Amino acid sequence: MSVPSPFDPFRIGPLQLRNRFIKAGANEGMAKGGVPSKMLVEHHRSIAAGGAAMTTVAYCAVSADGRTFVDQVQFEPGAVKHLRVLTDAVHREGAAACAQITHGGAFNFLPRLSTRYPRSSSGGFNAAGVISGRLFKVGMTPDDLERTANEFANAARLARDAGFDAVEIHMGHGYLLSQFLSPAYNKRRDQYGGGPAGRARFPAMVLRRVLDAVGHDLAVTCKICVTEGFKRGATAEDAAVVAGVLEREGAHLLVLSGGMNVEAPWAIFGSPMPRAATETVQNPVIRLSTRILRLWEPKISFHEMYFMEHSRKVRAAVRMPLAYLGGAKSMDGVRQAMAEGFDCVVMARALIHDPDLINKFRSGAATRSGCTACNECVVMMYTPGGTSCVLKPPNDAELNRTPAAA
Ligand SMILES: Cc1cc2nc3c(=O)[nH]c(=O)nc-3n(C[C@H](O)[C@H](O)[C@H](O)COP(=O)(O)O)c2cc1C
Numbered sequence: 001m002s003v004p005s006p007f008d009p010f011r012i013g014p015l016q017l018r019n020r021f022i023k024a025g026a027n028e029g030m031a032k033g034g035v036p037s038k039m040l041v042e043h044h045r046s047i048a049a050g051g052a053a054m055t056t057v058a059y060c061a062v063s064a065d066g067r068t069f070v071d072q073v074q075f076e077p078g079a080v081k082h083l084r085v086l087t088d089a090v091h092r093e094g095a096a097a098c099a100q101i102t103h104g105g106a107f108n109f110l111p112r113l114s115t116r117y118p119r120s121s122s123g124g125f126n127a128a129g130v131i132s133g134r135l136f137k138v139g140m141t142p143d144d145l146e147r148t149a150n151e152f153a154n155a156a157r158l159a160r161d162a163g164f165d166a167v168e169i170h171m172g173h174g175y176l177l178s179q180f181l182s183p184a185y186n187k188r189r190d191q192y193g194g195g196p197a198g199r200a201r202f203p204a205m206v207l208r209r210v211l212d213a214v215g216h217d218l219a220v221t222c223k224i225c226v227t228e229g230f231k232r233g234a235t236a237e238d239a240a241v242v243a244g245v246l247e248r249e250g251a252h253l254l255v256l257s258g259g260m261n262v263e264a265p266w267a268i269f270g271s272p273m274p275r276a277a278t279e280t281v282q283n284p285v286i287r288l289s290t291r292i293l294r295l296w297e298p299k300i301s302f303h304e305m306y307f308m309e310h311s312r313k314v315r316a317a318v319r320m321p322l323a324y325l326g327g328a329k330s331m332d333g334v335r336q337a338m339a340e341g342f343d344c345v346v347m348a349r350a351l352i353h354d355p356d357l358i359n360k361f362r363s364g365a366a367t368r369s370g371c372t373a374c375n376e377c378v379v380m381m382y383t384p385g386g387t388s389c390v391l392k393p394p395n396d397a398e399l400n401r402t403p404a405a406a
């Protein structure tokens with residue numbers, strides 16, 4: 001089999017991508033009070049204009065309890081008109097738009113929840129609750145599972161109404177569906193727990209509902225962890241089993257990520273958490289949690305393509321389309337991903353640093369990103385202009401205060 005060029009088109013489900021580059025969901029900090037801003041539109045428009053085939057709007061909660069913070073997009077009918085402005089702008093630049101649909105489960109810092117305790121795969125002590133004050137979580141009942149799966153399907157329908165071309169079901173990083181996949185969280189004794197295939201049963205049920213709701217019209221992708229990055233967490237061997245379950249259920253593409261928000265955030269990024277978050281960030285929850293996390297952060301130094309070793313094991317286990325993610329920042333890395341059988345490459349920081357990077361790769365004006373993997377952009381999420389690279393001027397705060405459809 002010849003190795004495709006990353007600039008070749010690629011089909012995922014019903015969606016034709018113009019090339020193999022996808023912008024990863026990376027929380028933009030551009031939805032004050034849940035309302036998508038004009039800055040959010042401009043952010044994704046610029047990535048589309050910069051040559052990516054598809055850009056992903058990060059963390060769109062499927063319900064109010066599914067948010068982690070108040071200032072996040074939530075899929076409810078009022079959001080559709082704002083998101084329509086965004087998808088129109090992306091389409092005008094010739095790219096596709098994907099909505100990451102997700103639920104935080106026990107990982108949330110909301111002032112109010114509709115239930116006394118946050119829901120998760122299993123009940124007990126809630127590590128994220130050390131910061132949020134919600135020290136205990138409750139295992140989901142069959143009714144909870146049913147309702148939540150339907151919330152994902154409803155969110156996908158609203159994404160379609162808003163003009164999105166794809167939805168990415170977030171099954172990684174420690175959010176609700178990841179709390180099912182992780183052996184460190186999921187202690188259930190029913191059919192939704194046990195080995196990796198049992199733990200994947202509820203995520204697969206969500207996938208099925210979403211496919212039934214929108215799968216003919218939209219590409220339906222899943223973001224999973226190839227390693228959770230800590231001792232009791234799921235491994236690449238587990239991920240290979242999960243990928244098989246999702247392949248059989250009919251997912252159009254898997255995005256291979258890793259790391260966990262609470263136990264191993266540095267593993268998400270392949271580099272240390274930013275020192276600035278422990279000192280300057282305004283949000284006290286983030287400041288405190290980052291300070292605590294840095295206490296057990298291992299010595300870690302960034303290297304390109306840092307999930308390759310784990311992702312290879314998933315590649316070997318399934319035939320379905322897979323997207324490589326993690327430290328892709330040069331044409332050499334992108335070519336390696338193609339040569340190793342990955343169908344697409346997903347990038348976050350390289351495109352936050354320079355939304356034009358893909359055009360520059362194509363023209364030869366650049367062969368690698370100038371991103372230093374310092375992760376300071378994670379802290380920028382909480383600034384008035386929202387997420388941006390600290391090596392560049394901050395975003396327009398006024399634009400970020402203005403609703404997209406205003
Ligand atoms: C500022 C920032 C915010 C992020 N927020 C999200 C998010 O909301 N959802 C998600 O799945 N991943 C999120 N991520 C993780 C990225 O999608 C990606 O997994 C990670 O940055 C590694 O990819 P990269 O090496 O291409 O940056 C975020 C990353 C950054 C830098």
Ligand code: SF4
Nearest residue numbers: 371372374375377389
């Ligand atoms: S702040 Fe800029 S250089 Fe640092 S990781 Fe983010 S995008 Fe890269």
